[in-house]
Amino acid sequence: MSDKLKVVLCWHMHQPQYSEPMGGSYQLPWTYLHAIKDYVDMAWHLEQIPEARAVVNFAPTLLEQIDDYDQQLKGRFKGTGCLKDPLLIALDSPVQPVHIEERQTILSACLRANDEKLIAPFPIFAKLAEMARWVLEEKQRLAYLNDQFLVDMLVWYHLVWMGESVRRNDIRIQALMKKGQQFSFHDRRQLMIVIGELLSDVIPRYRRLAEAKKVELSVTPYAHPIVPLLLDINSTLEAMPDALLPQIRQYPGGDARTEWHMEKGLEVFESFFGFRPKGCWPSEGAVSKQTIESVAKHGFNWTASGENVLRNSLQKSALPDSSIHKPYQLEAVGPACFFRDDGLSDLIGFTYTKWSAEDAVNDFIYHLTNIKATTEDDPDRVVSVILDGENAWEHYSYNGFYFLQNLYKQLSRHPDIELTTFSDCLENGVKPALLPEMVAGSWVYGTFSTWIGDVDKNRAWDLLSQAKQVYDEKISATAIDDDLLQAIDKQLAICEGSDWFWWFGDYNAADSVSDFERLFRLHLSNLYQMLGEEVPQILSEVVSLGGGDAEQGGTMRRGG
Structure with a gap:
C-alpha cells in the first residue's frame, strides 16, 4: 500500500423540490x-486536470429537476412545450x-445574488442593481420603468x-457581456440556447466522468429525508438528551418510508x-444504528457522516x-x-472564501502534511x-475558479498526497476499524x-406526522390505482425532505424562511388533496417567520 496520504474530496449536490405541486411552476x-x-x-475543473x-x-430530486428543466427548454425550442420557471419565462x-x-x-428576483461576488464585479449590472433597489423603495416608481430596463x-x-x-470559453456569452446593454430579443434567445x-x-458530463474513473458518483435517499428521524424521532436524544421533541414522538411507518426513499433513490x-x-451519503450525514442497517441492506459499500458523530460514538463505546x-465499521458488518474532517471542510466552505487562491491551497496542503x-x-x-x-462558490471570487484549479492541480500532483475516492480506498486495501456503538447524529x-x-x-x-396518519388511514381503507398511489408516495416523500426543517427557526433570514415554509405548506396541502381529504385549516397558518442573519445566508452550516 502506498505511504501517501489518501485524501477524498466529496461534493454533495442537492436541491429540494422547488416546483409548486398543483400547477408545476417553480417557486x-x-x-x-x-x-x-x-x-x-465543477465538471469542467475535473475534466481539465487529468x-x-x-x-x-x-x-435524486435534484437529478429529476435538472432533467425537467432540460425537457422544458427542449420543448420550448421546438414550440411544443412551455416553461415553468418565472425567471426563464x-x-x-x-x-x-x-x-x-x-x-x-x-x-x-434579479437582486437575489451575492452583492460582493456576483453583482459588484460587473459595473453595468451593479449600476442596474443600484437603480433597481431605488425603484423598489417606492412601489409606484415601477410604473415608469421601460421594458428595456427589465x-x-x-x-x-x-x-x-x-x-x-x-x-x-463560450463566445456567445462573451459577446453578450461585451455588449453590456440594450439587449435584443435575439440576444436573449442566444442566452436561452x-x-x-x-x-x-x-x-x-458527470456520467462521462464516472465512466472515465475520474469521479465516483454516490446517492442520497430519494427526497433527502433525515432517515434516523423517520426511523425513530427519539434518536434525537442520543446526542441531545434534553432536547424538546414534537408532540407526536414517533413518525408513523418510518421503516417503510425509509425503504421507499432508499429504493426510489x-x-x-x-x-x-x-x-x-x-x-450512499445519507441526507446531511445523518446516521444511527438503524440507518446503517438500512444502508447495508441496500448493498452499499460505504457511507459517511460527521466527525462529531464519531467522537460521540467512541465515547459511548468507551474507546x-x-x-x-x-x-470505521459498525459491529464489523x-x-x-x-x-468528515470538520476543520478542513469548513475551511473550504467558509474561511478560504476571503483568501487568495494560492494562500488558501497552500494552507490546506500545510494542514494535510501535518x-x-x-x-x-x-x-x-x-x-x-x-x-x-x-453554495460555497457564490462567496468566492470568480466562482472559486482559481481556488479549485489550484486545489485539484496541487493535490493531484503532490508527492505525499493521493487524491482518491472512497471506493478506491476500500478496493486498495484500506480496512475499517471496529466501532462497537454509534450515537445518532449528523454532520452538523x-x-x-x-x-x-x-x-x-x-x-x-x-x-408532517398528522398528514402521514391520514395517508395511512386512506391507503389502508381505499382502493387506489397504482399510478395515483405512486404519485401520492412521491408527494409524501417531498414533504419528508430535510430542507423544510433546516430553514425553520428564528436564526435564519426571514425571506428564505418564508420561501421554504410556504412551499412546505403547499406540498402538505397537495398531499391532502391527492388523498381526497380536506386541507386542514392549520396549513393556512405560517409555521416559522425567521428573522436572523445566519452565516452565508443560512445555505451552509459549519460542522462544529
Missing part, C-alpha cells in the same frame, strides 16, 4: 441557476409584464450566474447514470478519542463509514473532506438540532 430558480454555474464548473479525482453525490418572453406586482417580482436586468442576472468556465445546452449536458440514480452506486482520519506526519503508523488513514458542492454538530428540537421545527414535524 425558486436555484436548481437551474446552480446547474449553469456550479454543476458545470489526475484529479473526487466523489460527487447527487440527491420573463427572459424568454418578447413582451415584458405591465403590472407593477409582476415587475416588482422580477426585479426582486430585459437588461434579466440578461445580466443570468450572465452573472453563468459558470466561470462558460464565461471564459446556452442555458439549454448547459442543462442538457449536466448529467451526461437508487431507481432514479440508475435511470440517469446506468449503474448502481457503491456509496479513546481515536483518529477521525480512517473509516455492513458498510465502511468515513467521517496530518500525514502524525498518522504515519496508520496504514488505513484517509482524510475525508465533505461539503456542499454548490453531531446532533439533529438543525432539523428538530426548536419549537417551529417541532411544529413542522407534527404537521
Whole structure:
C-alpha cells in the first residue's frame, strides 16, 4: 500500500423540490441557476486536470429537476412545450409584464445574488442593481420603468450566474457581456440556447466522468429525508438528551418510508447514470444504528457522516478519542463509514472564501502534511473532506475558479498526497476499524438540532406526522390505482425532505424562511388533496417567520 496520504474530496449536490405541486411552476430558480454555474464548473475543473479525482453525490430530486428543466427548454425550442420557471419565462418572453406586482417580482428576483461576488464585479449590472433597489423603495416608481430596463436586468442576472468556465470559453456569452446593454430579443434567445445546452449536458458530463474513473458518483435517499428521524424521532436524544421533541414522538411507518426513499433513490440514480452506486451519503450525514442497517441492506459499500458523530460514538463505546482520519465499521458488518474532517471542510466552505487562491491551497496542503506526519503508523488513514458542492462558490471570487484549479492541480500532483475516492480506498486495501456503538447524529454538530428540537421545527414535524396518519388511514381503507398511489408516495416523500426543517427557526433570514415554509405548506396541502381529504385549516397558518442573519445566508452550516 502506498505511504501517501489518501485524501477524498466529496461534493454533495442537492436541491429540494422547488416546483409548486398543483400547477408545476417553480417557486425558486436555484436548481437551474446552480446547474449553469456550479454543476458545470465543477465538471469542467475535473475534466481539465487529468489526475484529479473526487466523489460527487447527487440527491435524486435534484437529478429529476435538472432533467425537467432540460425537457422544458427542449420543448420550448421546438414550440411544443412551455416553461415553468418565472425567471426563464420573463427572459424568454418578447413582451415584458405591465403590472407593477409582476415587475416588482422580477426585479426582486434579479437582486437575489451575492452583492460582493456576483453583482459588484460587473459595473453595468451593479449600476442596474443600484437603480433597481431605488425603484423598489417606492412601489409606484415601477410604473415608469421601460421594458428595456427589465430585459437588461434579466440578461445580466443570468450572465452573472453563468459558470466561470462558460464565461471564459463560450463566445456567445462573451459577446453578450461585451455588449453590456440594450439587449435584443435575439440576444436573449442566444442566452436561452446556452442555458439549454448547459442543462442538457449536466448529467451526461458527470456520467462521462464516472465512466472515465475520474469521479465516483454516490446517492442520497430519494427526497433527502433525515432517515434516523423517520426511523425513530427519539434518536434525537442520543446526542441531545434534553432536547424538546414534537408532540407526536414517533413518525408513523418510518421503516417503510425509509425503504421507499432508499429504493426510489437508487431507481432514479440508475435511470440517469446506468449503474448502481457503491456509496450512499445519507441526507446531511445523518446516521444511527438503524440507518446503517438500512444502508447495508441496500448493498452499499460505504457511507459517511460527521466527525462529531464519531467522537460521540467512541465515547459511548468507551474507546479513546481515536483518529477521525480512517473509516470505521459498525459491529464489523455492513458498510465502511468515513467521517468528515470538520476543520478542513469548513475551511473550504467558509474561511478560504476571503483568501487568495494560492494562500488558501497552500494552507490546506500545510494542514494535510501535518496530518500525514502524525498518522504515519496508520496504514488505513484517509482524510475525508465533505461539503456542499454548490453554495460555497457564490462567496468566492470568480466562482472559486482559481481556488479549485489550484486545489485539484496541487493535490493531484503532490508527492505525499493521493487524491482518491472512497471506493478506491476500500478496493486498495484500506480496512475499517471496529466501532462497537454509534450515537445518532449528523454532520452538523453531531446532533439533529438543525432539523428538530426548536419549537417551529417541532411544529413542522407534527404537521408532517398528522398528514402521514391520514395517508395511512386512506391507503389502508381505499382502493387506489397504482399510478395515483405512486404519485401520492412521491408527494409524501417531498414533504419528508430535510430542507423544510433546516430553514425553520428564528436564526435564519426571514425571506428564505418564508420561501421554504410556504412551499412546505403547499406540498402538505397537495398531499391532502391527492388523498381526497380536506386541507386542514392549520396549513393556512405560517409555521416559522425567521428573522436572523445566519452565516452565508443560512445555505451552509459549519460542522462544529
